[in-house]
Amino acid sequence: MASGKLSPRQKMINLMYLIFIAMLAMQMSKEVLSAFGYMNEKLTENNVTTSAKNAATLQNLSTKAQEQPEKYASLFTVAKKVDELSKNFNNYLADKKEFFLSKVDDPTNYETMDNANIVNEYFFKGDKFTAEGQEFLDQINNYRNAIVKLLGDNNPLTKNVNKRFDTSDQDTEDGKQPWLKNRYEGFPLISTITNLTSLQTDIVTTQSEIYGSLLGGQLESDVSMSNYKTILIPEKSAFFQGENFKGKIVLGRYDASLKPSEVVVNGKNITKLEDGGAILDFPAGAVGEREIKGKFVFIENGKPVEIPISSSYAVIPKPNSAVISADKMNVVYRGVPNPMTISIPGIPDNLVKAKGIGLNKVSGSGKYVMTPKSGREVKISVSGKLPNGQTITTSQNFRIKDIPSPRGSVRKEMGYVKMPKTTLAKVTVGAELPDFDFDLKLKTSGFTVKVPGQSAVVVKGNRMSAQALKAISKAKRGDVIAIFDIKSSLVGNNSYKIKNAAAVSIEIQ
Structure with missing residues (x-):
């Protein structure tokens, strides 16, 4: 364009063309600088929103750790450590941004932030890093290593963290190049500011992923089918022969870490818990259907949540003997x-x-x-x-x-009795019901006495009358006196007529 013999007019045209190209290049550079600035603004806004969400999630974990420590305390410990590491690294980056921006008159005028010397002098000294440059690398590496240690090598998030905060040498057309030189040396200031903000975005994104993984992992564990067991729920607590069994089988989760703040059953607090359930142990009560009423109380988001208990059971008489029936003895x-x-x-x-x-x-x-x-x-x-x-x-x-016929007795003796006639004169004539299952008392109302060779004497009451005694006095040794036609009645029930008692014979000695 500038070679050969050119006319003054052509030389002027060529010079103007070069100036025009330079102006185009300058205009494009300013647009790029503004684009970096606008990108930095968007990243900063996103970081504010994500940080607020992370803070809310961390607070939620803190609340759950207090409400259900067995389940969430260890998760909150990890989340709290991640928050501490992230805040320290984020504050360090914020200080660096503030330092670099203090070198310009107007931090919002991105078109003027094209100076690369500020960053070059801060991070680099010849082919080596300054102390500040090495510290910057150490901050990134230390954060990455600390987070990976918390997560563990087998955690799916570990790969993302290693890639996100990778500071290994970068491949270029001229071979390997240190990461810090590849990303920061020779770049305009606004590019460095945007890169630092991008690192802050990586921090809050890492926090968000870890918090989500902690809560999601616990939720996945909670709903895992391996934690469920089948539970049979019959329609009622007892069934009779000939009935159809009715009920349902459901899946229930047994979770030892799930502990209610309070369990009340039938007005009493239950303190013994096992596998997330309340252990009941109380008297069954009287025979019949008994209700179980109460509530489980859990603390959720700082507020009590009540789950009602409503069930019943049947109490039947406890057998304490065999049932034996003689079919012919009803x-x-x-x-x-x-x-x-x-x-x-x-x-x-x-x-x-x-x-x-x-x-x-x-x-x-x-x-x-x-x-x-x-x-x-x-x-x-x-x-x-x-x-x-x-x-x-x-x-x-x-x-x-009917009540069986009683047997006559003297001195409570029945049948054939031997005694002196003097003793006979003093006896009481009675009626007995031997081997009868009921304890009945009989009252003698009369009888007849027959002494051999004498007329029969009818006596009222249960003791010998004067006429009977006169007849007995004439009896001889060896005579057998008969007492028969013995009449009696039930004590307390005169309306029932007892059959006459069997006779009793007395041999005089």
Whole structure:
């Protein structure tokens, strides 16, 4: 363009062309400088927003560590250490930016921040680094190594951190070049400011990823299927033969680190916890359906969260003896109260109803008394209401028998008795019910005495009359005196007629 013989006019045109190109280059350089400045502004705004989110996440972890220390305390310790390392490194970078910006008149006029000497003189001395340059590298490397140590080599985030804060030598067309020279030597000041802000972005991004990994890892552990077990929930606590079993199987998570702040069951605080559950141990209570009411209380975000407890269980009578029934011995006796126990297994006494002619309930669970009336048989019907509301009914027939005939006695002796006639004159004539299951008292109202060779004497009451004594006085040794037609009645029940007692014979000695 400047070679050869040119006219003055052409030389002027060429000179103007060169000036025009130089002006274009200068204009492009200013646009690039402004672009770096605008990028720095965007990165700074993003860092402020991300830092605020990180602070909120860290506070959330702190709260959870207080509420559920077994689960979150160790995670918060890691997060707190990451926060401390990040703040120190971030503050160091902020100080460097402030130092470099103090070298310019207007930090917002990016088109004037094209000087590379400020950074070159600060970081480099010939082919080597200044103390400040080496410190800058050490700050990056120390932060990276400390974070990697916290995460561990097998953590998926470790690769990102190593790449993000890599300061190894860089490949160029002329071979390997130190990272610091490759990124900062000869670049305009605004480029360095933007690079420092970008490092701050890498810091807050690293924080965000680690916090998210800590919370996400715990959440993943919480919802992992390996933590779940099957739980059978029956529709009710007891089923009867012939019924269909109804219920459902659900998945429940057993978590020993999940500890409520309070557990209340039936008005009492439960303090024994195991695998995240409250251990219950209290008297089952009376027979019947019993409710379990209460609540689990957890602290979440500083506020109590209540989870209600509402369930029930059935208490059935505890068997303490075998049930043995003689099928042919369903007998009740007329004239006496026959005690009975009536119950239906699995149904509380207050839901059992029994009825029959002469049947009455007395105090005591399942206790009744049967006093038979006329006839030879009585039917007892029993009904009960199951927990599902269904009513079952059953019945049993009992034969009615009279009280057996008593046996006559003297001196409580029956049958054939030997005694002197002087003793006989003083005895009381009675009626006994040997081998009878009921403890009945009989009162003798009269009898007849027959002495051999004498007329029979009818006596009222239970002791010998004067006429009977006169007849007995004529008896001889070896005579057998018969006492028969012994009449008696039940003490306390004169309406029932007892059969005459069997005779008793007395041999005079």
